Amino acid sequence: MNAERISGVLLHVTSLPSFGGVGDFGPAAYGFVDFLAAAKQRLWQVLPLSPTGYGSSPYSALSAFAGNPLLISLEFLVRDGWLGADRLESVAGGLPGHQGPCDFGTAFAKKIPLIEEAAANFLDRASQEDRLRFQRFSQDNLSWLTDYAIYNVLRRRFNYLSWNEWPPEYAGRQPDAMTRLMTDSGRELAIEQVVQFFFNEQWAALRAHCAERNILILGDVAIFVSYDSADVWTHPEIFELDESRHPIRVSGVPPDYFSASGQRWGNPLYKWSLLQENGFDWWVARIRRALTLYDEVRLDHFRGFEAYWSIPAEELTAVNGQWIKAPGHALFNRLKEIFGELPFIAEDLGLITKEVDELREYFGMPGMRILQFGFADRGGHLYLPHRYVPNTVVYTGTHDNNTTLGWWRDDATKSERANVQTYLHRIENDNDIVWAMIKAAAGSVATICIFPLQDLLHLGSEARMNRPAAAVGNWTWRFSLDALQPDLAAQMAAIMEMTDRDGYQAPTEGLAAGGPTDEASLRVREGSQT
Template structure:
């Protein structure tokens, strides 16, 4: 995609797709969503991270930077391959009618994935050309990840730093013994990863054939309890007992008076520099093969990062330290730079902007952040440039309707006057943004569906009630005015290369 080409997109998580399973999958409903985007003329589908999540279900806290979430696997695909005897699909393929029960999903779907694994192994598919080619391509991360997941299951969620010392320290003989003891579970996790990436490649190819680009999302940090940290502890700021003394987060701002305490391990940039940032380069290279575009979450952490002592419970007290993102990014080939979008929200200074601009990354504009009375506010659509990807709100924000309802009277008046209407109108907001100079404009699916609080995906700094929204409608709306405006303002997928 040429940097100057305009586009429109929709943010729709895989988990939120409507379908026959208890959660959205990369199966039929994902293919149908690509068709929906084509019907609208939209050229970009933005999703949330695809990784295998922990017990809190946040796609920004995953067990690996590489592994896919096996619960997004389409069971009908397994049935079609002859690995699953019975496909437990609802009578009405589009029967979902409520929020995602992640505990139920994991419990129920694991049963059928296990059955498919047994069918796969019975057919000796681990010796097939397809699996062997997959193993050859992915073994550098998959070998460690599959054992990590087997050990996580064995030790019932105890963090890796508390595992038996020889396992924690990755003593080769101890790892070999663990492989032998847990072989069945290890092979299961290799199987589900094989299936996940097989299905993903089919979906990605279909999207490309239909002219739709998929934008992935990369969390800056990784979870402490992850194969990334267990395998590469020296790449992170840990003490001699493999514990975090400092963690990542952000200081207080207008949206969170306590700041945010993410509990994520911080990178040891000095160690990373010693091998020319191999960990980062491998991670980014892998992600940029999965997607056509990649948004880097919390991009400012590549310029400097906020460090909080792990004993604190919030982000009120912390210090900023220099990162070495510039050195790392300079080692990436330019073809990778062309695919990256920087999430440059929050406390952004000139150094962060300079890093973003040095590599010609597009930044972000958020309509909901625009109406503080400052005519120079960079989130006002009149200030969007052709290096901006603009949103009404992201997955971390309220829907347009909910956001408007919470505004003070003066803010409502200011916003309505700006877009030139007397009452809230998604159409008017969308048009205002699409006719701006922003290179990209991406809408949350929830705003197209005119949802309120029930459509919120995530509230930062909270745990309960997040990541559970799912579309209830069998047929998504094709707004005629939206189709026309996408063409009118040169944002149709037909203009993308």
């Protein structure tokens, strides 16, 4: 991992105030990156960029490899000539605008057809140079792109039913059925592939804009994949499925801070022994894809790489499960053989054992600390700055927590409030708590410090991104068009300067070890001696 002290902002792409009802890679994204640069932030953390299924959760994806088409900017498709401006104007009344929460349903119904129309235009009139770039993309992603395109075409054909409810010849990927589909639906499949090409091109351009401003992208890889996904449909042999291809056991976590009955996520579990026999080739491909999208990667539910909670599929809650050992050490050794040093952050929240810590530390991965968790009781003190080590990523909160202001107003107990007053300083109003938490995180020894944008904007519970275990109402928050003001960027930049997270490299030539590191501090020291 990067050993330099840096800070960044957690904001999922869908939370941008983009045209079309869902945040995307368009102009609002570039404006946000410019705000990060002005605020001397060095990192942008996003949630998984995968296509989403029911509930629009980025952690419930239709593919571990593909990109979410809703993140493609219609404005940039017009700019690049793949969509006429008149087409955008003709449906503008039916598309949600820049303001308000995400409207995934309307965006899917109105925006996806326009993206597919643009893809068809690409197939019909792309230049030779454009076609060569598309061919290179297709070849580089051959291991997943064709299967994902087939999956998506069939899913639409069968009214978005889960793949196990398709006719048996398609659910079982019978060779004759697959051949017939590829022969009869070639253009549809090509359109799906071009859509993924658009995603890749726009994301690569946005990443280049970040790189020009010395901003890294921290992505997110969910440990499990959805049952209704191209991954399970394409590779049923690597998951714990019965002869009818239904899950035998599923994922989740036992009762914890978030839920008294645990969380039954329902993802099929891996056949880890088979994956290991095959050199973890599926995971190698997955991480290779992630490293083409991101500079660094957060491994969600890192605990599951050491041992995972296995729940019989027939159970309705996560209570009656058991911990099963996973070959995390062998997996990360294999990944290290392929990719060298692993730019991973371990999401190590929840019930963490000595074995999980040892696995993380062996591979040098920083763990996470959530400042909100530190004030409940003495057991939570490991989340407070005086307990950190440098190889740590500190957050004021995450997408699964309330905002700092929402926590203080709505969730913090009387004793937590008293502990905050004792540990930080006198909190006299809501504005104080947010800045106090930001400064405490920034001033800690943790190498990386990350703030949800909601905290920088001093927003309350109404801006919460996700409530774990809640089936509806999540992932919809978007910030307003006028939220990112220059004075906020200046305030954050000043904090970054004072906590040495701004990327400044002090001159050292000719200065004694342990002495002042720049002219200003040298003058201060000289002045104190006269």
